[in-house]
Amino acid sequence: MASLDDLKKRIASVKSTQKITKAxxxxxxxxxxxxxxxxxxxxxxxxxxxxxILNLSNGISDKENAPKLLSGTGEEKTHLCVVMTxxxxxxxxxxxxxxxxxxxxxxKILDEGKExxxxxxxxxxxxxxxxxxxDKIIENISFKESKNANYFDADKVGKMVIExxxxxxxxxxxxxxxxxxxxxxxxxxxxxIIPLNNEGEENSSEESYEFEPDEDEILSNLLPKxxxxxxxxxxxxxxxxxxxxxxxxMDNATRNAGEMxxxxxxxxxxSRQAAIxxxxxxxxxxxxxx
Amino acid sequence: xxxxxxxxxxxxxxxxxxxxDVSEVVVPAFEGEMGILKDHISIISFLKPGIIxxxxxxxxxxxxxxxxxxxxxxxxxSILTSTIFNLADMDKSKQQDLLKQAEEEANxxxxxxxxxxxxxxxxxxxxxxx
Numbered sequence: 066m067a068s069l070d071d072l073k074k075r076i077a078s079v080k081s082t083q084k085i086t087k088a089x090x091x092x093x094x095x096x097x098x099x100x101x102x103x104x105x106x107x108x109x110x111x112x113x114x115x116x117x118i119l120n121l122s123n124g125i126s127d128k129e130n131a132p133k134l135l136s137g138t139g140e141e142k143t144h145l146c147v148v149m150t151x152x153x154x155x156x157x158x159x160x161x162x163x164x165x166x167x168x169x170x171x172x173k174i175l176d177e178g179k180e181x182x183x184x185x186x187x188x189x190x191x192x193x194x195x196x197x198x199x200d201k202i203i204e205n206i207s208f209k210e211s212k213n214a215n216y217f218d219a220d221k222v223g224k225m226v227i228e229x230x231x232x233x234x235x236x237x238x239x240x241x242x243x244x245x246x247x248x249x250x251x252x253x254x255x256x257x258i259i260p261l262n263n264e265g266e267e268n269s270s271e272e273s274y275e276f277e278p279d280e281d282e283i284l285s286n287l288l289p290k291x292x293x294x295x296x297x298x299x300x301x302x303x304x305x306x307x308x309x310x311x312x313x314x315m316d317n318a319t320r321n322a323g324e325m326x327x328x329x330x331x332x333x334x335x336s337r338q339a340a341i342x343x344x345x346x347x348x349x350x351x352x353x354x355x
Numbered sequence: 356x357x358x359x360x361x362x363x364x365x366x367x368x369x370x371x372x373x374x375x376d377v378s379e380v381v382v383p384a385f386e387g388e389m390g391i392l393k394d395h396i397s398i399i400s401f402l403k404p405g406i407i408x409x410x411x412x413x414x415x416x417x418x419x420x421x422x423x424x425x426x427x428x429x430x431x432x433s434i435l436t437s438t439i440f441n442l443a444d445m446d447k448s449k450q451q452d453l454l455k456q457a458e459e460e461a462n463x464x465x466x467x468x469x470x471x472x473x474x475x476x477x478x479x480x481x482x483x484x485x
Binding site: 117215273 | 363365366367368369370384385386389396397398399400401422424426428433435437
């Protein structure tokens with residue numbers, strides 16, 4: 066059994082850990098509110114963008130010559146995966162969930178004999194993937210300096226993806242991120258952004274639009290923007306998810322630490338009493354023997 | 356009802372502006388300025404750098420945009436843009452900063468014709484502001 070002194074030290078250390086996790090939880094809660102707000106504010110833009118593109122692609126007359134970003138290269142040989150994770154740890158299963166989802170997708174791709182290229186956004190994803198898929202990672206981006214997700218960063222990633230697409234480095238692009246549902250639930254998502262996947266979204270109106278200039282030109286201008294927008298949306302969802310996930314993880318940690326302190330305190334009191342009883346017995350039996 | 360319609364400007368971060376008492380909007384469409392009144396035909400177009408003029412009962416407003424898409428449908432005008440500033444909030448130093456950036460961009464030699472054209476447009480518009 067541990068000595069009284071040891072127990073005392075352990076109680077103190079667990080208590081200070083609890084203080085840290087509690088503080089982290091509070092910080093995450095405050096950040097979560099902001100992140101959630103900006104995720105909600107960012108939704109109209111990406112929704113409207115999607116709508117316009119949907120209308121445009123329905124209106125396009127010549128499907129054969131549609132921009133490659135919309136219709137794809139006609140092949141599915143090389144897959145590019147953009148895995149978006151956080152730069153900081155201690156956020157529960159947030160990163161592992163994305164990685165798990167991504168890894169199962171990678172395995173599928175490789176099983177089919179296709180080529181795989183990976184771009185990681187956020188250092189935690191890179192850390193976890195480089196052990197197994199190190200040779201497949203072509204780019205690693207991290208926005209440690211930026212406090213909040215901003216469009217400028219997303220645009221940088223988007224431009225890079227488009228550049229690589231135009232250079233013919235891949236045929237299909239998928240992004241992985243966590244969709245924020247609520248504080249305890251975040252759903253890892255795999256979203257294909259090149260070629261654009263519009264199936265199952267047949268709710269567009271029959272109304273015809275006037276286009277100026279023509280559809281093709283607008284589309285070729287719009288599609289690169291859409292890539293950045295989708296990536297930005299993923300970043301916003303991700304940052305809200307990260308804070309939510311961290312908040313619930315830290316909440317659990319705080320509670321566990323509390324339980325541990327209680328248990329240790331009981332143990333401490335028991336052994337203190339045992340020591341007193343032992344001393345008393347010694348004194349009494351000493352007195353009796355006289 | 357009168358000749359009013361609704362305009363909504365969104366940028367990636369948030370819904371920038373919503374107004375529903377607008378009588379006319381002038382947008383710098385790619386092929387020239389375009390005025391939109393109520394009951395305009397449904398249209399999709401994209402923007403070049405320029406000034407969006409919003410005329411409404413509660414007063415006129417001017418915004419500087421660098422790019423964007425406009426969609427008009429059922430008397431709803433949506434403008435999607437990544438860079439937008441209200442001219443009323445824009446002071447001289449901000450204008451100068453933007454102008455400097457635009458000039459640098461326009462003077463690059465390794466860009467294609469379209470981005471060169473856009474950068475030139477930016478410079479022109481910003482110069483007229485001063």
